[in-house]
Amino acid sequence: MPATAALLLGYLLGSIPFGVLLTRLGGAGDLRQIGSGNIGATNVLRTGRKGLAAATLLLDMAKGAAAVLLAEALFPGTAMLGGLGAFLGHCFPVWLKFRGGKGVATLMGVVLALHWPSGLVYAAVWLGMLGLVRISSLAGMTAAVSAPVSAAFFARFELVFLLLGLALITVWNHRANIDRLLSGTEPRVGAKGG
Numbered sequence: 001m002p003a004t005a006a007l008l009l010g011y012l013l014g015s016i017p018f019g020v021l022l023t024r025l026g027g028a029g030d031l032r033q034i035g036s037g038n039i040g041a042t043n044v045l046r047t048g049r050k051g052l053a054a055a056t057l058l059l060d061m062a063k064g065a066a067a068v069l070l071a072e073a074l075f076p077g078t079a080m081l082g083g084l085g086a087f088l089g090h091c092f093p094v095w096l097k098f099r100g101g102k103g104v105a106t107l108m109g110v111v112l113a114l115h116w117p118s119g120l121v122y123a124a125v126w127l128g129m130l131g132l133v134r135i136s137s138l139a140g141m142t143a144a145v146s147a148p149v150s151a152a153f154f155a156r157f158e159l160v161f162l163l164l165g166l167a168l169i170t171v172w173n174h175r176a177n178i179d180r181l182l183s184g185t186e187p188r189v190g191a192k193g194g
Contacts, residue, residue, distance in 0.1 A: 002075035003078055006074070008085065010081065013067045015092075016093075018055070019041065020032065022055055023049070040102055060090065060109070061105045061106065062109060063106060063109065064086045064110040065110065065112055067083055067085060083110035083162070102173040104140035115156050118150040129143065135186055135189070137174050144166070
């Protein structure tokens with residue numbers, strides 16, 4: 001029962017579509033009809049509203065971290081399930097017919113809350129790749145893959161399989177981006193389109 005409750009709590013937190021809510025409240029329209037149609041911060045940036053994009057990024061991270069911390073506080077020993085629920089809720093929110101975001105920011109929040117050193121590695125890889133190549137999808141996928149690697153490096157083996165699974169889902173969610181990367185048509189940060 002506590003495990004189910006933690007998973008459900010995480011899912012409900014993760015399924016809050018902050019990108020959609022903030023762009024609508026900010027008068028930027030329906031995010032799902034803009035750019036790639038994705039509900040994450042990168043697509044919010046395509047509205048030209050940098051403040052809304054930054055807020056979306058922070059809130060998507062925060063809901064992942066909050067799910068982990070609340071699950072552990074309310075149901076000790078369920079932190080990982082709370083994080084799993086938040087990630088799945090973000091990627092597959094019931095309110096949006098299970099068409100959500102790609103999970104990069106929410107996963108960072110989850111990783112930070114589960115094991116902050118791995119979270120710092122995630123952030124460093126994400127920001128480093130973003131600064132180097134200016135391709136959001138590539139930076140996000142690389143950061144996601146770094147999570148299970150850094151958990152193993154820090155001997156947090158209990159986290160490795162969970163983080164590996166979430167990294168694989170993140171990469172799968174980027175499959176259209178991967179096609180564009182291979183064809184050389186993936187836009188750089190600040191450009192219009194996919």
